[in-house]
Amino acid sequence: MALVLNEEQTMLRDSARGFIGDNAPVAHLRKLRDDNDATGFSRALWKSFAEMGFSGLLVPDEFGGSGLGCVEAGVVMEEIGRNLMPSPFLATAVLAASALSRGGSAAQKSEHLPKIADGSLLAALAIDEGAKHRPLQTKMQAVRSGNGFRLNGAKAFVVDGHVADLLIIAARSAGSPGERAGLTLFLVDPKTKGIALERTTMVDSHNAARIVFDNVEVNADGVLGELDQGVxxxxxxxxxxxxxxxxxxxxxxxxxxxxxxxxxxxxxxxxxxxxxxxxxxxxxxxxxxxxxxxxxxxxxxxxxxxxxxxxxxxxxxxxxxxxxxxxxxxxxxxxxxxxxxxxxxxxxxxxxxxxxxxxxxxxxxxxxxxxxxxxxxxx
Known part of the structure; x- marks a missing residue:
């Protein structure tokens, strides 16, 4: 396959470049930093971003998205990089949309994907627990409790976790840190009892969060994908x-x-x-x-x-x-x-x-x- 964009991808690039360049230049990030904005991005701009169809690029057609691919998502990310646009696009429209599309049950897809496509739901992927990215070293515990699980542990560097309406958590339901088997992904409401969330402003003036889970109860319906085989x-x-x-x-x-x-x-x-x-x-x-x-x-x-x-x-x-x-x-x-x-x-x-x-x-x-x-x- 030729390493060039096709006509449709080029049109998407031009559309994203014009929209982001006009509405979110580096001065936009500078102002959010100087104002110490609590959200870290413009919700009004995200709404317009969604209306342009960008938030639903990776959401299948039947759930209100465009059903496009990673090349198209990359085209938009490149323009975000050109302007340093603070946006939940990566956390929500790329990571969460991919997770739900590939691992979600019919009920989970129907509930969340349309909201991602229209920009009304923000999500975050919580993986890392230490200073470096080591997903197989996950220590967070998911212990069976009733018809669900009880989560205990902490996550760091959760991109846009401070504004998320939905968290996708990696926890160890079996095995020991370092093992491939025993990891499970869970969909968790950040308002659930036992979750303590701290917003952290990173060196680049973008946002992440530290999240502590203390005996957080999750229903079995919150399992994303296969139990113990989530790697x-x-x-x-x-x-x-x-x-x-x-x-x-x-x-x-x-x-x-x-x-x-x-x-x-x-x-x-x-x-x-x-x-x-x-x-x-x-x-x-x-x-x-x-x-x-x-x-x-x-x-x-x-x-x-x-x-x-x-x-x-x-x-x-x-x-x-x-x-x-x-x-x-x-x-x-x-x-x-x-x-x-x-x-x-x-x-x-x-x-x-x-x-x-x-x-x-x-x-x-x-x-x-x-x-x-x-x-x-x-x-």
């Missing part, structure tokens, strides 16, 4: 999320590159435009080639998720690892070529550096995915 469903959901975050990092890298090249053409030193210095030209050319190679790797991963979902892990690991290293290179070069002013809050370039750092860690950094790739290839 395959979870890995599939995470791969969709990793592909989406990789796309966002492509957007971050491209925007940083564009802004940096513009600066090189405007800034003068010793009476010459700094873009005329060959050393900076070489560095800019190197960054350009890295971004283009990464773009191809990410699109390949998204296409594989759509065409051969169960065998996409290798392509996703390559894409996420490479997107992380490329975004890191892009923001470091961007800040350095802007000189000392690149480190000041007056310039937006610092916002991109912080977002790239968060995206690098989200769902596994480059080292995590290099290790994943080695395991998949039996190195």
């Amino acid at each position: 395959a469903l979870l890995e599939g959901i995470l791969n969709v999320g990793r592909g989406a975050v990789a796309s966002e990092m492509v957007g971050v890298s491209e925007e940083v590159f564009s802004r940096t090249v513009t600066y090189l053409k405007e800034r003068k030193q010793f009476g010459k435009l700094i873009g005329e210095f060959q050393a900076l030209q070489h560095r800019a050319a190197h960054l350009y080639t890295e971004i283009e190679i990464t773009r191809a790797a990410v699109l390949k991963a998204l296409q594989t998720l759509d065409a051969d979902f169960d065998n996409a892990a290798t392509a996703v690991a390559v894409a996420k690892a490479r997107a992380g290293t490329t975004a890191t290179l892009a923001v470091q070069e961007g800040v350095q070529m802007h000189g000392g002013m690149g480190m000041t809050d007056q310039f937006d370039i610092g916002f991109f550096m912080k977002r790239a750092r968060v995206c690098q860690e989200l769902f596994g950094d480059s080292n995590f995915h290099a290790d994943q790739l080695a395991q998949l290839k039996n190195y």
Whole structure:
């Protein structure tokens, strides 16, 4: 399959680029940060986003969505990355929609997917428990209680967990941390007794949450997918999320590159435009080639998720690892070529550096995915 967007995907990209660029430039994020906004994003803008059909991209047609694929979700994520738009799109429209579409019962799909498609329900995926992404090391306990389960444990780095109407929780219903068997996913109402939630503002001014579960009762109807066999469903959901975050990092890298090249053409030193210095030209050319190679790797991963979902892990690991290293290179070069002013809050370039750092860690950094790739290839 050609590593280019088709006509419909290009039209979607142009639509998303125009909408996000007009309504949520970096200044939008800056204002939310400066106002210490309690929500961390604009609910009015999210409503308009949903009306454009973006929130239902991965929701099947029969539940009010577009029934499109990961490539289309990646197209929107790339434009979000270009503008650093704070939005529940990743947590709700990508992760939760994928989880429910792939693992939900008929009742669960009917109840939640239409609300995701129309933007009226926000959801969050709660996986990590420590400083690093290690899903198989899940310690949170799900113990049988009556006709359901009792959850005990804590989750960290839950993206948009502070505003979620629905939580998707990974807990250990059997086995020990590190084992593949024994993981189960649960749908949990965050208002359930025993849940303590703390909003955390991350370094990039986006939001996450810490959530503590103290004897939280969940009905058996809240099980998402198969009991004790949730690892395959979870890995599939995470791969969709990793592909989406990789796309966002492509957007971050491209925007940083564009802004940096513009600066090189405007800034003068010793009476010459700094873009005329060959050393900076070489560095800019190197960054350009890295971004283009990464773009191809990410699109390949998204296409594989759509065409051969169960065998996409290798392509996703390559894409996420490479997107992380490329975004890191892009923001470091961007800040350095802007000189000392690149480190000041007056310039937006610092916002991109912080977002790239968060995206690098989200769902596994480059080292995590290099290790994943080695395991998949039996190195």
